[in-house]
Amino acid sequence: MLSGTTAPVSGPRAERTARRGRTHRWAARWSPYAYLAPFFVFFAAFGLFPLLYTGWASLHRVELTAPTDMEWVGLRNYSRLLTDEFFWNALRNTVTIGLMSTVPQLLMALGIAHLLHHRLRGSTFFRVVALTPYATSVAAATLVFVLLFGRDFGLVNWALGLAGADPVDWQNGRWTSQFAVSTIVIWRWTGYNALIYLAALQAVPGELYESAALDGASRWRQFAHVTVPSLRPTILFTCVVSTIGATQLFGEPLLFNGSAGATGGSDHQFQTLGLYLYEQGWVNLHLGRASAIAWAMFLILLLAGAVVALAGAYRRRTG
Amino acid sequence: MKIKQTAGRQHHAGPLTYVLLGLAALVSLFPLYWNLVAASHTGERVVEAPAPLLPGPHLFDNLTFAWNQVDMGEALVNTTVVAGLVALSTVLFSTLAGFAFAKLPFRGRNVLLALVVATMTIPPQLSVIPLYRIITDLGWVDQLQSVVLPSLVAAFGVFFMRQYLLEALPVELVEAARVDGAHSLRIIWHVVFPVARPAMAVLGMLVFVQSWNDFFWPFIALTPDGNPTLQVALAGLGSGNHTINQAIVLTGALISTLPLLLVFALLGKHIVGGITSGAVKS
Numbered sequence: 001m002l003s004g005t006t007a008p009v010s011g012p013r014a015e016r017t018a019r020r021g022r023t024h025r026w027a028a029r030w031s032p033y034a035y036l037a038p039f040f041v042f043f044a045a046f047g048l049f050p051l052l053y054t055g056w057a058s059l060h061r062v063e064l065t066a067p068t069d070m071e072w073v074g075l076r077n078y079s080r081l082l083t084d085e086f087f088w089n090a091l092r093n094t095v096t097i098g099l100m101s102t103v104p105q106l107l108m109a110l111g112i113a114h115l116l117h118h119r120l121r122g123s124t125f126f127r128v129v130a131l132t133p134y135a136t137s138v139a140a141a142t143l144v145f146v147l148l149f150g151r152d153f154g155l156v157n158w159a160l161g162l163a164g165a166d167p168v169d170w171q172n173g174r175w176t177s178q179f180a181v182s183t184i185v186i187w188r189w190t191g192y193n194a195l196i197y198l199a200a201l202q203a204v205p206g207e208l209y210e211s212a213a214l215d216g217a218s219r220w221r222q223f224a225h226v227t228v229p230s231l232r233p234t235i236l237f238t239c240v241v242s243t244i245g246a247t248q249l250f251g252e253p254l255l256f257n258g259s260a261g262a263t264g265g266s267d268h269q270f271q272t273l274g275l276y277l278y279e280q281g282w283v284n285l286h287l288g289r290a291s292a293i294a295w296a297m298f299l300i301l302l303l304a305g306a307v308v309a310l311a312g313a314y315r316r317r318t319g
Numbered sequence: 320m321k322i323k324q325t326a327g328r329q330h331h332a333g334p335l336t337y338v339l340l341g342l343a344a345l346v347s348l349f350p351l352y353w354n355l356v357a358a359s360h361t362g363e364r365v366v367e368a369p370a371p372l373l374p375g376p377h378l379f380d381n382l383t384f385a386w387n388q389v390d391m392g393e394a395l396v397n398t399t400v401v402a403g404l405v406a407l408s409t410v411l412f413s414t415l416a417g418f419a420f421a422k423l424p425f426r427g428r429n430v431l432l433a434l435v436v437a438t439m440t441i442p443p444q445l446s447v448i449p450l451y452r453i454i455t456d457l458g459w460v461d462q463l464q465s466v467v468l469p470s471l472v473a474a475f476g477v478f479f480m481r482q483y484l485l486e487a488l489p490v491e492l493v494e495a496a497r498v499d500g501a502h503s504l505r506i507i508w509h510v511v512f513p514v515a516r517p518a519m520a521v522l523g524m525l526v527f528v529q530s531w532n533d534f535f536w537p538f539i540a541l542t543p544d545g546n547p548t549l550q551v552a553l554a555g556l557g558s559g560n561h562t563i564n565q566a567i568v569l570t571g572a573l574i575s576t577l578p579l580l581l582v583f584a585l586l587g588k589h590i591v592g593g594i595t596s597g598a599v600k601s
Binding site for chain 1: 451553565
């Protein structure tokens, strides 16, 4: 700030006030951008640029051994995906594991949230315990579950044996392996989602229940007609987050395969898109094709989002 | 954080509620308990039918072995450094940006906020390929900055802090400070931070846990034998070329999980309070 430009009649005090006023107007105008700058600078460098670069790389033939050596191939990486049986297999697996892990997870979370919403002794204990699986890493959880689902010695088969059932070869069957992988996801995320539902439950105004009770609604009808509608935004939020998570599933199927690598089982029976991307890029060294898989995943998510948004708009118009 | 007891309708819990919640607690804790059990037996015993249900005598041997074998000590330090830096910077930058979005008028606010929300849907797989090229160009493979730098900000954090400050910070407080002649950084330090502190703590915990457990990118950027985080070291233990000793693998899993479980045991009440007070809601 240049103090010399001020008129000589003003005393130092007036000068200071004027300067402060200018500084403040200037600060009020620009400080919001200064506060946002760190986020957007880092996001541009590590979020937006990679997103675009991946799109660019997906139009080239690039090998991991020489990532600067790019040969333009247009849409060939994408057209190859369309006829690639392993891509479709991974897509199918991602969808089925996604459904098998998300649907029961959110239903159970809703039930647990409902139970936790009671007046309860030891409620803090139950809540903290519900969150402990969330504190366990994918790697640690998967390594434990691999052993629990072991064919010859696992405790799951041992418990099945106690119930009189035959042992299951969890890892080698398509459905059994996907069930086991889904179990890991369900175990880690149910409690976390339950707490998010609980937060929403606590925000439902008590009057809604009172008037429903006055109308003679049973507890079940109260749940269906008061609780669930009030939770709809939260349920939508958890569905979106879980769907994004399911699309990106990687660590569980990778480590569930033990030392056998990124194939997702001997018959690719639980190879997800995230795992297939990794196999193409870092095992087979085809970065261009891996980029195409990454963008295909993103487009599938956008498509799913558009379908949900359209369905919502349609519902609002008709309902 | 105190939860409004009047909101919603809370029935007293019957015996069935306790039974069901007890069952859920058992399912939540059993894999962790069994992790401890497996880490206290020999590798041969763990894969022998039927698997052990009670702790054995070899916990200390296994801990010593795992600690020296893949240098879990180094991995523990690396993970703490990475998760600490990531949590600190995410909380700081998220609070600044969240404050701007929640309480300051400026041109382009809605567009930029929509952009922040949209970025939450971008899968991390999309950035992995160029990031890998960047770190190979810079010679950062197997160096911690390659996992710290891309994680210094998070759209989720910005949104989280905005939602909190929208309700928690009265705009009059900011105005009053400005009339008193406080400049912007003083307002941040003396008005925004004190109000935001509970949400900053919850966000810090969530980001710390997430970063501690992060797997996909660290697994690509670091190597188990070089300069790994715990998760990468663990993946190396679980998929090594040599015959795998499952007891050692699960001892590694135990070492990687225990610090976070301790934190949860000590601070779990506050974390849970922060989540259920609605700070994480959409």
